[in-house]
Amino acid sequence: MSTFPAEEQKSAIDRFYNYVVWPALRNLVQDLITANDIQGLKDALETKFASYIEIAVKSEEDNASTTSSPIAESDAFSAIPDWVKTMLERILDDFSKTLARYFKNTDDGYLQDLVDYIDHATIVYYFELIVWKFVHDTLMIQTRIPINGVGEIKEKIVDLLRRYLDDELSLKEIKHSTASFLQNFELENDLIYEITTSYLCGFFETVDKVDVSILREIIAEFTKNHGAFLDNAKMIEPDDQDYKALVLKWFEEEVIGINIKAIGELFPELTKEEIQGWQVVILENLNLLIDNVLSVEDFEKRALAALKTPQLQFDIEKPVDDKDVVDRFQSVEDRSGILESILANAEMIYQASQKDATLKEFAERIVAKKKSLENMYI
Numbered sequence: 001m002s003t004f005p006a007e008e009q010k011s012a013i014d015r016f017y018n019y020v021v022w023p024a025l026r027n028l029v030q031d032l033i034t035a036n037d038i039q040g041l042k043d044a045l046e047t048k049f050a051s052y053i054e055i056a057v058k059s060e061e062d063n064a065s066t067t068s069s070p071i072a073e074s075d076a077f078s079a080i081p082d083w084v085k086t087m088l089e090r091i092l093d094d095f096s097k098t099l100a101r102y103f104k105n106t107d108d109g110y111l112q113d114l115v116d117y118i119d120h121a122t123i124v125y126y127f128e129l130i131v132w133k134f135v136h137d138t139l140m141i142q143t144r145i146p147i148n149g150v151g152e153i154k155e156k157i158v159d160l161l162r163r164y165l166d167d168e169l170s171l172k173e174i175k176h177s178t179a180s181f182l183q184n185f186e187l188e189n190d191l192i193y194e195i196t197t198s199y200l201c202g203f204f205e206t207v208d209k210v211d212v213s214i215l216r217e218i219i220a221e222f223t224k225n226h227g228a229f230l231d232n233a234k235m236i237e238p239d240d241q242d243y244k245a246l247v248l249k250w251f252e253e254e255v256i257g258i259n260i261k262a263i264g265e266l267f268p269e270l271t272k273e274e275i276q277g278w279q280v281v282i283l284e285n286l287n288l289l290i291d292n293v294l295s296v297e298d299f300e301k302r303a304l305a306a307l308k309t310p311q312l313q314f315d316i317e318k319p320v321d322d323k324d325v326v327d328r329f330q331s332v333e334d335r336s337g338i339l340e341s342i343l344a345n346a347e348m349i350y351q352a353s354q355k356d357a358t359l360k361e362f363a364e365r366i367v368a369k370k371k372s373l374e375n376m377y378i
Helices: 006-029 035-058 082-104 108-142 148-165 173-184 189-207 212-225 230-233 243-268 272-289 296-307 337-355 359-377
Strands: none
Touching: 006 035, 006 082, 006 108, 006 243, 035 082, 082 108, 082 189, 108 173, 108 189, 108 212, 108 243, 108 359, 148 173, 148 189, 173 189, 189 243, 189 337, 212 243, 243 272, 243 359, 272 337, 296 337, 337 359
16 A cells, blocks of 8 residues: 555545646536536536545456446436436556556555546646636637637647646737737737636646645636626626626626635735735726727726736737747746736726627627536536
8 A cells, every 4th residue: 555644645646637637527517407417416426436436446457447336326317317327437447557556556656646646637727717718709709710620729828838837838928829829810909818728828827836735726627616607697688787887897807706715825925915906906997998988008007007017018018939939028026927817808898898888789698608618617
């Protein structure tokens, strides 16, 4: 047996299930049950997984079956077809045997490999669950890139992320590669390019500086609150919608909300109260911007002053070519992709308001896309 203390083994099992096993299982079951039932099914599968690992660890044969208690016996799986249940059992069996091998091996380096693998899987899961959700919705709402093009972008970014996690790319190189790759797609305008690129680069900066435990906290918070905005949008009849309020709510929850904790980690000199106060200030000033009381430049100055950060330089330049290795995104100490993305999104809302003061079209595009894509984020 390994030298892992019992509590650390349990922690490793929990993290391995949540960030490696569950993402694989979720794709099989999310369209078969309601959103309200997904958590119960996740918990039931986790219980089964733990029992499979216990059997695998005690077994003297590495390839012995661990599925002595089929999931079909549990009421939690009553809505799942038998053929899917069989697939779930096989996946749990394979993963439990893999994890058991680590627990049986007493080599510290071998166990550290397991911890590193889980941490990397957590980062990729964080990207797919939270970061990609925003990028995907932005590209679908604001551009005419076809579905396969959006899929190509995700595949490329995940590949770059894995290379970065394996130390094949530096922070500077992954940001440059992302900026270079995105210029190959016909985005609506440079502002959409700036929003998407700065958001992704802000994510890379976060991963570079923030401990994985913080990302796990953000995942837990996001999972707990996810869907509240969409449910609220469904409750409002289209004729009675305050479109401006709906857009501002989207901005507050989808653009700012999921980045609040990351901002706190990237700027440790800021207190929680300062960050929360800044969120209020930026929303208040966004209202003034939409009402043409403030210019875009004044809005940005007020927002950055309220957060007490150095003035950021905007208008991200697209790389000239692949040989251009100049870091067009300054170091995280001087500049934050997350802040740039937030302020650039505010400018995008402002531009939409200049075409339509009610923001009706903008709001309808948000709701329409979210309704068509909601099952992707259960």
